[in-house]
Amino acid sequence: MAQKIQSVKGMNDLLPVEQKDFKLTAAFWQAFEDVVGRWAKSYGYSQIRTPIVEQTGLFVRSIGEETDVVGKEMYTFSDSNDSLSLSLRPEGTASCLRAVVEHNLLYNSPQKLWYMGPMFRRERPQKGRYRQFHQVGIEALGFEGPDIDAEIIAMSADLWDKLGIRGYLTLEINSLGNRKERAAHRAALVDYLTRYEDKLDDDSKRRLKTNPLRVLDSKNPDLQEICNAAPRLVDYLGEESQAHYRCFKTMLDGLDIKYVENPRLVRGLDYYNQTVFEWTTDKLGAQATVCGGGRYDGLIEELGGKPAASIGFAMGIERLLLLVHEYGSLKADAAPDVYVIHQGDGADLQAMKYAQALRAAGFDVMQHSGCQSLKAQMKKADASGARFALIVAQSELESGSATLKDLQGMHGQQTVAAADLINTLQQWKSA
Structure with missing residues (x-):
């Protein structure tokens, strides 16, 4: 017997039934996708779909060459024909904006776009974090004011309500200011952290040289006192950045959206500025962040387009659905409405x-295939989860009738004319 070939570690199959180590089913996933499609449309967002493979330079330029994502986690390879460096996309914003710039989508008006699909990062698989994972992303392009910042927060909160998990999530917010303000803060931060360099772990020492703001995001408990006392970016904000942040918070207050200000919230990608935020939970172990995003006003220009204010967020679907599966209200109904049974010659x-x-x-109809006894077919009808069974017997063919059975018992069983099948089932289903 040939040896079985297994899936790549950290890349999961979505099956019709729950797996021992991966509880999400294809039907549960589909139910989530249906909710997301309606939700995004209700806020005026149009779907965009981009390739899984992009030029590596797109992510180097947008995410940042010194970030962990680009430096350690991307799946990168050379095209065999022209030696072009290609990468599986590690996130969706860069691909979305590349398409916007390439096709000049901002020529006439701002854009509200959303996407959903697989992303890839070569990291250690753990609960809620996989090497192939999926994201839903929202991108609002060409909107400058803090009102759009507040709207996308309200939009995400609305989705949590629809999924029944609002009470399990905490909103954390911060402002990173503009490029000049971040540069001043970076200089002060490097000066401060250098004084404690002998106490930093290896990862933080590396980040001190490449991306010092990320040191503040360290989860090492031994560094928390140092990080807590570090210079705060919020203290380096100018009046314009402060006014944007104040107005944003005022709108959240007016919308009755509770939040926690976290001065150490920096996000992991280089392109963020001004507003940043994360929705976190304490129900998924160490992987606390379910959804995160913020402003990236300079990124479109960085990718060759005309300057345009931009903001967005992304959520990891696997991590989110683990929370929904355990605590939420999303229902996945993969059962058919009707299971069709046949008995005797010509009945099939x-x-x-x-x-x-x-x-x-x-x-939605499942038809029994093959020849089995009526009893065996009825067992399969029950097992399918169907609400109704349609029994077609050889003895009923000449009279043009068939038997309907309510498997939940409400309407019992009755023989009806073929012409009345649809009307009867519609009445039963709506009752």
């Missing part, structure tokens, strides 16, 4: 005709 073809007619009328 007539059963197939009835099934097609029911599907055309909007019912």
Whole structure:
């Protein structure tokens, strides 16, 4: 017997049933996608779909060459024909903005875009964090004021309500100011951290040279006292940045959205400025962040487009759905409405005709395949989760009738004319 080939570690199959180490089913995932599509449309966002593979330079320029994502986590390879360096996308914003710039989507008006799809990072797989993971992203492009900052926070909060997990999430916010303000803070931060360099762990020492703001994001408990006493970026904000941040918070207060100000919240990518935020939970172990984002006003220009104010966020679907699966209200119903059973010569073809007619009328129908006893077929009907069974027997073919059975017991069982099948089932289903 040939040896089995298994999936790559950290890249999961979505099956019709729960797995021992991965509880999310394809039906649960589909139910989430349905909610997201309606939710995004209700806020005026249009879907965009971009390739999984992009030129490596896109992510080097946008995310930052010295970030952990680009420096350690991307899947990068050379195209065999022209030696072009390509990478599997590690996040969605850069690809989205590359498409916006390439196709000049901001020529006439601002854009509200959303996307959903797989991302790839070569990191240690753990609960809620995988090498192939999926994100939903929201990007609002060409909007300058703090009102759009508040709107996308309200938008995310609305999704948590729809999924039944609002009470398990905490909103953390901060402002990173503009490039000049961040440069002044960076100089002060480097000077401060250098005095404690002998106490920093290896990761923080590396970040001190490449991306010192990320040192403040360290989860090492031995560094918390040092990080807590470090210069705060908020103290380096000018009046314009402070006014933007104040107005943003006033709008959140007016919308009755509770938040925690976290001066150490910096996000992991270089392109952020001004407003940044994260929705976190204490229900997923060490992986606290479920959704995060902020402003990236300079990124479109960095990618070759005309300057445009921009803000967005992304959520990891696996991590979010683990929370929804355990605590939320999302229901995944993969069961058919009707299970069609046939018994006797010629009944299988007539059963197939009835099934097609029911599907055309909007019912989800599973038709039994093969020849088994009526008892065995009824067991499979029960196991399918279907609400109704349609039994087509050889003895009923000449009379043009069939038997309907309510598997939940409300309507019992009755024989009806073929012409009345759809109407009867519609009445039963709506009752």
